[in-house]
Amino acid sequence: MGGFDMAITLSINGAARSVDAPDDMPLLWVLRDELNMVGTKFGCGAGLCGACTVHMDGAAVRSCQTPLGAVGAAKITTIEGVGETPIGAAVQKAWVAVDAPQCGYCQAGQIMSASALLAATPKPTRTQITQGMSGNLCRCASYHRIMDAIELAAKETSHAG
Amino acid sequence: MQAELSRRSFLRASALAGGGLLVDFSVPVHAAQGAAVLTAFVAIDTSGAITIAARNPEMGQGIKTSLPMIVAEELDADWAQVRVEQADLDPARYGPQFSGASMSTMMGYLPMRQAGAAARDMLVRVAAARWGVAVAEISTAASVAHHKASGRSLPYAALAQEAAGLAPAKPGDLRLKSPEQFTIIGSRRGGVDTPKIVRGDPLYSIDTRLPGMLHAVFVGPPSPGAVLRRVDDAAARAMPGVKAVIPIQGVKAKGTFAGSVDSLTDGVAIVATNWWYAQQARDKLVLEWDESAAQGHGDAAYAARAKALLDAGGGKVAFKAGDAKAALGKAAKVISARYDYPFVAHNTLEPQNCTALFKDGKLTFWAPAQQPENGRKLVAQCVGVAEGDITVHVTRIGGGFGRRLMSDFMAQAGAIAKAMPGVPINVLYNRTDDITHDFYRPAGWHKFKAGIDQSGRLTAFTNHFVSFGPGEDPQFFANMAPFHMPEGLIPDIEMTHSVFPTIMPLGAMRAPTSNAHAFVFQGFLDEVARAGGRSLPALMLDLFTADKQFGETDKAGETPRSFNTARARAVVQKAMAMSDWGNVPRKPGIGRGFAFYFCHRGYFAEVVEVAVKGKAVTVRKVWAAGDVGRQIVNPLGAEAQVRGSILDGLSQALNGQKITIENGRVQQSNFHDHPFARIDRLPPVEVAFVPSDAQPGGLGEPALPPVIPALANAIFDATGKRLRSMPFAL
Ligand code: FES
Ligand code: FES
Numbered sequence: 001m002g003g004f005d006m007a008i009t010l011s012i013n014g015a016a017r018s019v020d021a022p023d024d025m026p027l028l029w030v031l032r033d034e035l036n037m038v039g040t041k042f043g044c045g046a047g048l049c050g051a052c053t054v055h056m057d058g059a060a061v062r063s064c065q066t067p068l069g070a071v072g073a074a075k076i077t078t079i080e081g082v083g084e085t086p087i088g089a090a091v092q093k094a095w096v097a098v099d100a101p102q103c104g105y106c107q108a109g110q111i112m113s114a115s116a117l118l119a120a121t122p123k124p125t126r127t128q129i130t131q132g133m134s135g136n137l138c139r140c141a142s143y144h145r146i147m148d149a150i151e152l153a154a155k156e157t158s159h160a161g
Numbered sequence: 162m163q164a165e166l167s168r169r170s171f172l173r174a175s176a177l178a179g180g181g182l183l184v185d186f187s188v189p190v191h192a193a194q195g196a197a198v199l200t201a202f203v204a205i206d207t208s209g210a211i212t213i214a215a216r217n218p219e220m221g222q223g224i225k226t227s228l229p230m231i232v233a234e235e236l237d238a239d240w241a242q243v244r245v246e247q248a249d250l251d252p253a254r255y256g257p258q259f260s261g262a263s264m265s266t267m268m269g270y271l272p273m274r275q276a277g278a279a280a281r282d283m284l285v286r287v288a289a290a291r292w293g294v295a296v297a298e299i300s301t302a303a304s305v306a307h308h309k310a311s312g313r314s315l316p317y318a319a320l321a322q323e324a325a326g327l328a329p330a331k332p333g334d335l336r337l338k339s340p341e342q343f344t345i346i347g348s349r350r351g352g353v354d355t356p357k358i359v360r361g362d363p364l365y366s367i368d369t370r371l372p373g374m375l376h377a378v379f380v381g382p383p384s385p386g387a388v389l390r391r392v393d394d395a396a397a398r399a400m401p402g403v404k405a406v407i408p409i410q411g412v413k414a415k416g417t418f419a420g421s422v423d424s425l426t427d428g429v430a431i432v433a434t435n436w437w438y439a440q441q442a443r444d445k446l447v448l449e450w451d452e453s454a455a456q457g458h459g460d461a462a463y464a465a466r467a468k469a470l471l472d473a474g475g476g477k478v479a480f481k482a483g484d485a486k487a488a489l490g491k492a493a494k495v496i497s498a499r500y501d502y503p504f505v506a507h508n509t510l511e512p513q514n515c516t517a518l519f520k521d522g523k524l525t526f527w528a529p530a531q532q533p534e535n536g537r538k539l540v541a542q543c544v545g546v547a548e549g550d551i552t553v554h555v556t557r558i559g560g561g562f563g564r565r566l567m568s569d570f571m572a573q574a575g576a577i578a579k580a581m582p583g584v585p586i587n588v589l590y591n592r593t594d595d596i597t598h599d600f601y602r603p604a605g606w607h608k609f610k611a612g613i614d615q616s617g618r619l620t621a622f623t624n625h626f627v628s629f630g631p632g633e634d635p636q637f638f639a640n641m642a643p644f645h646m647p648e649g650l651i652p653d654i655e656m657t658h659s660v661f662p663t664i665m666p667l668g669a670m671r672a673p674t675s676n677a678h679a680f681v682f683q684g685f686l687d688e689v690a691r692a693g694g695r696s697l698p699a700l701m702l703d704l705f706t707a708d709k710q711f712g713e714t715d716k717a718g719e720t721p722r723s724f725n726t727a728r729a730r731a732v733v734q735k736a737m738a739m740s741d742w743g744n745v746p747r748k749p750g751i752g753r754g755f756a757f758y759f760c761h762r763g764y765f766a767e768v769v770e771v772a773v774k775g776k777a778v779t780v781r782k783v784w785a786a787g788d789v790g791r792q793i794v795n796p797l798g799a800e801a802q803v804r805g806s807i808l809d810g811l812s813q814a815l816n817g818q819k820i821t822i823e824n825g826r827v828q829q830s831n832f833h834d835h836p837f838a839r840i841d842r843l844p845p846v847e848v849a850f851v852p853s854d855a856q857p858g859g860l861g862e863p864a865l866p867p868v869i870p871a872l873a874n875a876i877f878d879a880t881g882k883r884l885r886s887m888p889f890a891l
Contacts, residue, residue, distance in 0.1 A: 021435070022401070029437035033376055038368040039361020041559075043510050044592045048832040051510060079361030092359040099351040099797055102805055103221030104358035105510045105559030111359060134839045137832060139510040139560050140221045141808035142801065143840045 010071060012037070013081025023069030028052045030068050031078060039079035039108050043137065050136030051105065053112040054078050060116035062135075079108035087157055088115045094153035102140035110136050114150050122158050124150070197321035199280035200329060201254045202232050202273070205321035209304060211238050214248040216255040217265040218531055219354070220561030221805075222861040223798030224265045226353045228273050230794055234345040235277030235338060237301035238317075245353040250533040250553035258555070259532040261566050261669065263761040263859025266794060267720035270857050278335040283324040284317055291315070340792065349797035354557060366529035366556040369516040371585040375404055376436035379573045379588050380443050381428040381598050384825030385664045386454030389427040396445035397431060402438030406431050406446075407580045409573070412543040423535070423600075425543035425572040432581065436589050455825020458664045460504065460604065463822075466661055467606035467627040471499060474608075476625050476657030477633050479641070480648050488621030488653035492612025495621075496692045499608050500681035502887040504601040504820035505813060506827075506835055507670060511559020513598075514589040515570040517578035523550040524578065528571050529558040536568030544575040551575075563669035567600050596835060597827040600668025601820055603629055603639040605677055609685045617693020618703060622647055622654045624682075629667065630660035638667040642674055642760065644712030644724060646682065650704040664825055671809065672862035675760035679866030680814075680873065680887060683756040687874040688883065697755045697874060698737050698766070705730045720762045720790060720858040728764050728788050728853050733757050735786035735851045736766035750774060751781070752879025756870035763863030764788040764851075767807070769871040773879045776891040778815060780844040780872065783807050785864055790857035793850055799860050804846045806865035812838035814869050817888045 007020045012035070019034045028045075031037045031054070043051030045064045052063040055077040082088030091114050101107045110133070117124060117132035124132065129150050138146065196206035204212040213232050219225035229245045232238075248255050257268055281301060288306040289296045292313055300307050307314040340347075357364055382389070394406040411427040429446060433439035470476070489495055516527040524546045530536040533553045541548045558565060574588045590598070605628050612621035628635040635641070635658055648654060670676055683697070690700040705726040713722035737743070742755065750773055757766040768784040785803055793799045812818070816836045821828045829835040873884040882891060 025435070025437055029435055033435035033437065036370045038363045038370065041365075041510075042367065042512065042589075044832050046592065046831050046833075049510065083360060095359045096351060096355050099355055099801070101221070101352060101355055101358045102223075102801055103510070103558060103560045104352075104354065105365060107358050108361045130841045130843075134841050137510065137837055137839065139508060139562075139837060141805045141812065141838060143808065143838075143843050144804050144846065145801065146840060147843060 008068065010076060011073065012076045013078060013084070019068070021068055023067060025068045026064050027054065027066040027068055027071060027076070028063040031063060037078055037080055041105060041108055043106070048137070049106070050113060051109040053109040053136065055082070055112060055116055058116065058119060060113045079112060082112060082115055085115070087118050090157045091115045091118065091149070091153045094149040094156065097152060098145045098148045100142055100145040100149045102142045106136060106138045110138065110146055114146070114153065118150070118154055118157060123154055197325035199283055199321065199325055200276050202276040203236060203280040205317050207318055209242055209316055209318035211236070211243045211304065211317070213243055213245050214255065215245050216248045216258050217269070218258070218260040218533065218555050218558055219247065220260055220531065220558035220565070222260065222802060223352060223795060224260060226350060227266065227794040227798060228269045229353065230345050230350060231270060231273035232277040234343055235274045236281045237303065239303040240345055240350065242304055247555050247557070250537065250555060252534055258534060260561060261531050261563065263763065263861045263863065266857055266859045267762065271718065274337050275332045275335055278337055279329040279332070282330050282335060283327045284320045286327060287320045287323045288315055346792060346794050347796070350795050351797065364557040365511055365559050366516060366527055367511055367514050367559065367587070367589060369527040369556065369587060371516070371518065374516070374585040374587060375432050375434060375581070376439055377430050377432045377577050377586050377588040378436070378439040378443055378591070379409070379428050379430050379577070380446060380448065381594065382426050383450055384452045384455035385666055386825070387427070387450040387452045389429070389448065390451050391449035392429055393447035394429065396447070397442040400438065400442035400445055402433040402435050403442045404432045404434065405581060407577060409576045414539050414542045423539055423567045423569055425569070425576060428573070430573070430577045430588065432577065432586060440591060452825065455664050458822060458825045460820070460822045463604060463663065464501070467501070470627045470659040470661070471606060471608045471625060474625065476659040478655065479658050480654070480656040482648070483653035485621050485623045485653045485655040489610055489612045489623070492620055493615045494613050494692055495610060496613070496689050497608070497610045498685055498688055498885055499606070500684060500885045501606045502604060502677045502680060504604045504665065504822065505670060505818050506596050506599045506601060506820050506829065507562045507564035508596065508832070508835060508837070509560030509562060509564050512590040512592060512595045513564070513570045514587060515574035516585060516587040517574035518585040519578040519582050522546070523552070524575055525552045525554070526571060526574065527554045527556055528568070529556050529565055530568050530571060531558065531561045531565040532568060536571040539568050539572050540575040543572040544579055546575070546579070562671040563673060564599065566669055592832070593830040596829050596831070600666045602670035602673070602676065603663070603665070603667045605639065607681045611685070611689045613689060613693040617690070617695045617700070619647065619651055619689060619700065620653065622651060624656045626656070626658040628658060628660050629663040631662050633660065634658070635660050636667065638669055638673060640674060641678060645678065646724070646759065647704055649709070649711045649724070665822065671806070672760060672865045675758060675862070675866040676810070676813070676869070679756065679758040679760070680869040683758060683867065683870035684873045684885065687754065687870065687877065696743065698733050698742060698757070701733055701757050702730060705733070718856070720856045722762055724759055728855070729757065729759060731851050731853070732764045732766040732786045732788050735849055736768050736784055739786060739847060739849055740768040740784040742768060750879060752875045752877065754871045754874025754876070754878055756867040756874060758863070758867040760866055761862045762789070762858040763860065765864050765867050767867040767871045769868060769875040771872065771875040771879055773876060773891070778876060778891065780811055780842065782844050783846045783868060785846060786849045786851055787864055788851045788853050789860055789863065790855040791852050792857045794857065799850070800848050802860040803848045803864040806862065807846050807868045808838055808842070810865045810868035811842065811872060814872055814887055814889045815842070819888055
């Protein structure tokens with residue numbers, strides 16, 4: 001038992017959060033069940049669906065495949081905080097403008113992948129969008145609107161920039 | 162009867178005593194304090210904010226937006242001031258509260274209009290009394306009542322408290338708008354939850370967090386019908402974070418839904434402070450299951466049995482007109498073929514889960530249920546708490562597709578919660594639990610024969626359908642629609658079936674039965690059309706030449722169930738026109754296919770264009786023309802449903818979806834072996850609605866079925882290879 005009585009401090013959405021959990025607990029379950037930050041979703045637990053996508057130092061990672069011990073001092077951004085960044089806010093706005101969600105369950109992960117994609121590639125081609133987003137499954141197949149939303153957000157952010 | 166019930170129930174207007182909030186379930190959930198409650202569906206607070214209750218569970222089909230739009234239309238509400246709240250389960254008050262079979266719009270269209278009109282009428286009567294003018298002189302718009310002659314106006318907020326004290330009019334006495342007056346119905350409105358979804362707000366059952374809540378896994382039977390013989394949980398109990406290990410004894414339920422397939426199975430719950438701890442601990446459980454019930458049940462054994470039945474021929478007659486055998490004998494040409502399709506799983510992206518709290522003898526649920534009322538019945542039977550002591554809060558659902566018509570997860574959550582009084586429990590499946598404990602779209606096998614005359618006209622048709630059932634007839638979900646084309650369209654036709662039993666739990670998959678039968682029937686009819694030197698749309702138009710209405714019986718005031726050849730013709734012609742069918746020059750490796758299908762009271766004709774290189778199929782474009790009645794409530798949502806349905810159908814056919822079974826054990830475990838299309842399979846989909854004068858129907862399903870045969874027919878057109886088995890393999 002135990003073995004995790006040393007609290008770890010994480011940087012999540014710009015705030016220091018202390019958690020008392022073992023090194024091998026996936027970040028997803030630290031967020032959802034230790035910190036009750038439930039915006040990040042569980043879909044497959046195997047890196048196959050992207051529902052659990054968060055940013056680690058700005059890069060999209062699958063939190064179900066990221067053990068707590070691998071996070072260290074990295075800055076974590078989740079769907080609850082991504083709207084604080086200009087790109088994240090633009091992506092969320094575009095998502096509302098095109099009404100992307102159907103059931104909506106995948107959309108937090110989609111938005112996290114899309115905002116990481118736009119941060120790295122401000123004016124992506126369709127092929128680059130396809131590549132950047134193909135790890136994110138939408139069971140409702142809302143892909144047409146996801147594509148539209150990313151193109152709209154790219155337009156808005158590149159205007160602003 | 163259900164429509165009557167809903168009408169009766171919403172007309173209990175009740176004023177809300179300040180402070181007595183939420184005690185009375187007749188109040189729309191979370192209506193602001195001091196709000197005036199006009200009908201079950203409408204509350205208006207003093208600031209002018211209007212709360213409209215959404216009665217059906219939202220699972221992505223857009224009903225939480227579209228039904229309140231209908232209420233707001235007749236209420237003449239300012240949509241910008243409308244807040245929508247999901248109603249708790251209370252069918253006596255709200256009417257039928259299930260989401261399935263594309264029925265929410267068709268069942269809600271009139272009652273929701275009446276709910277809005279009744280509230281508006283109460284507000285108008287108050288305004289008329291205040292101004293001392295006739296009701297007829299008052300007009301309303303955007304949450305304001307106007308008296309034109311005197312130039313006076315009052316916002317609804319100023320009228321609502323008094324209006325809540327009035328008795329509502331009888332539904333039959335209410336004047337409803339004519340469609341030209343609509344300003345909200347028929348307009349493009351974003352989903353009411355969309356802004357919350359993009360912020361990651363906790364909307365789903367899986368997001369429920371309550372003080373002291375614990376997380377659970379339910380380790381269910383490895384094969385259907387398995388009986389738990391022995392549990393050694395010592396090692397699991399010693400794992401970090403584990404609070405309890407609870408063996409659950411199964412209870413077979415009766416009469417909740419579809420032949421009692423929905424039950425509480427044997428299993429062991431592990432309850433922990435974090436779901437991941439429960440998940441880690443399950444590997445330490447030592448369980449001994451008796452799996453003898455499922456021995457011999459497998460997809461290969463089923464296929465062999467079906468083949469033998471098709472070889473033997475015959476079967477029980479399900480439909481017969483004229484003399485199909487004689488007509489086949491006289492035909493200029495006879496075409497025959499066999500078709501089949503596999504079991505598939507739903508795989509909603511939000512895995513099955515449910516939260517329950519047992520306290521003071523009462524159970525409270527936060528449930529992602531498509532049929533919360535059936536869920537409550539199931540819980541009452543399996544957990545032993547009276548229905549009257551069970552409260553169900555309906556959460557947003559992370560994908561339904563028919564999986565959550567079953568409420569097994571509610572029974573599990575209830576059983577675990579009952580064993581831990583006072584502790585809220587969320588039970589959550591992992592993806593493998595979800596795939597291996599589904600209610601599957603059943604496999605099926607068909608043998609067709611058709612006769613055509615010299616000019617390629619269809620003159621004879623037989624179908625032998627092999628499916629599952631305990632007796633002589635296919636069981637629910639493994640059956641065929643009560644009416645099936647080309648019944649009623651040619652004089653000599655015979656449909657027969659043979660069945661054998663399965664132990665696998667079967668269920669409804671988006672566009673149940675149709676999602677498979679459209680493929681086999683429209684795929685085969687494409688073969689027939691080509692054998693006669695014609696195209697499938699030409700053959701279908703030929704069958705639909707005469708104006709006819711037949712099949713299932715219609716009921717007054719309901720979305721018609723019968724098949725109407727004029728409506729069918731209109732969508733076929735529209736799809737042909739949209740795609741410029743027949744006028745596009747042929748190119749090597751490129752093919753086009755067509756299909757038409759009528760199901761869930763909707764008509765869809767679709768054209769698919771593919772490019773095939775080697776074994777790789779690229780869908781270049783899809784055109785879809787649909788008729789679901791005279792009114793599309795929210796075109797923005799409607800287009801999303803059609804596009805999503807079409808990509809879903811393509812995904813079933815092209816991504817290799819197939820559940821395989823050995824001795825009752827499902828072999829698939831996650832998205833790698835039961836895959837879905839990604840954003841890289843994204844053809845443009847052009848959608849057109851062809852309005853008819855019929856009462857509106859739903860859109861969650863009818864666009865899906867025809868895309869699969871249209872794809873098969875397109876691949877044939879491109880390659881000459883006929884696909885008669887799903888999933889498609891070139
Ligand atoms: S839950 Fe992490 S990729 Fe699916
Ligand atoms: S919107 Fe339902 S899974 Fe994407």
